[in-house]
Amino acid sequence: MTTSHIINAPAMLGMLGGGQLGRFFVTSAHELGYKVTVLDPDPNSPAGKIADVHLCARYDDAKFLKQMAETCQAVTTEFENVPATTLEKLAETVIVRPSATCVAIAQNRVLEKNFIKQAGLPVAPFVVINTIADLPADDSDLYPAILKVARFGYDGKGQARVKNQVEAQKAFAEFKQEVCVLEQMLPLDLEVSVVLARDAKGNIAAFPTAENSHLNGILDISIVPARCSEVVKANAQELAKKLAEKLDYIGVLGVEFFVVGKQLLVNEIAPRPHNSGHYTIDACITNQFEQQVRALTGLPLGESGLHSNAVMVNILGDSWVDNQEPAWNKAMAHNNLKLHLYSKEEPRRARKMGHFTVIGRLKVQDKQALLNTALIARSQLNIG
Secondary structure: OOOOOOOOOOOEEEEEOOOHHHHHHHHHHHHOOOEEEEEOOOOOOHHHHHOOEEEOOOOOOHHHHHHHHHHOOEEEEOOOOOOHHHHHHHHOOOEEOOOHHHHHHHOEHHHHHHHHHHOOOOOOOEEEEOOHHHOOOOOOOOOOEEEEEOEOOOOOOOEEEEOOHHHHHHHHHHOOOOOEEEEEOOOOOEEEEEEEEEOOOOOEEEOOOEEEEEEOOEEEEEEEOOOOOHHHHHHHHHHHHHHHHHHOOOEEEEEEEEEEOOEEEEEEEEOOOOHHHOOHHHHEOOOHHHHHHHHHHOOOOOOOOEOOEEEEEEEEHHHOHHHOOOOHHHHHOOOOEEEEEOOOOOOOOOOEEEEEEEEEOOOOOHHHHHHHHHHHHHHHOOOO
């Protein structure tokens, strides 16, 4: 079902997924006067705790999908692994943004890579691995490479670095011979991302390009504005917008890029707000979660510009050394640091438990000072 009319508060909106992204969506929706129903199988889900209604059920549970369709005027998602059939079923009677088609492309690396390539956007050299016979010989230009499972791989999971065919065969076997993508490993100069919102009329509001660094495959630090040339930043914006238009995307979209010399290559897309966009909560006029609400309900998109420079740092369960709470007081002693914890029940290794953002005035001389403060606080919280 599609419509261009505006859904006004206090209408009920639906969120598929109850993690931290869903929690921030609920907060933004409440601030704009909407109610939210969260569907998530975890009784302690962060979003479910603050939602007006928490349907504690599987994403393919017909009974609860029917309830969501009957009570919600529009539905969105916070992660790409919701079954496409769930989105298709809901779309029969209620507005669903982004579409099942967009989510299906983003949740499968093969579909994703092929779509990006066919759309005329640059990607790293890759081949699809359906069987062990598809793995190239040692003389292939792809090696060294990264073998990535096509489905359910994120934050470094389902990935293996391989130098030759033997290593690729071993990794493929460890992935239980699931369909994979073998991608050439490139000498990266930088990783950047663009988060944008696109509405049903095709209007796009893109947030500033962020510079990202990862630790063990998980986003560690985002610096905004990115410390790269204006050309690279502008090109990333244009490629992200082109991709959103090619997808006919409605909602918030995250696009990750590799910077290799003068090349800018699309790495992957996320059909939802993105971890590297968390800085928008404290540093932008409109944050990515409010944009998600606006795009879903047909409200005009908000201004996406920066009012502050920012450095965002992820907080993982690793910070709870010997099950002891991190030294929040030390981090909070930095008076330009904004702390966000996600109300997750149990800190586990590599689990995203929260983030903090250090913000400062839009002055060039503030940028290094912000990064220094963020790195000090990062150390105080046992990060890395």
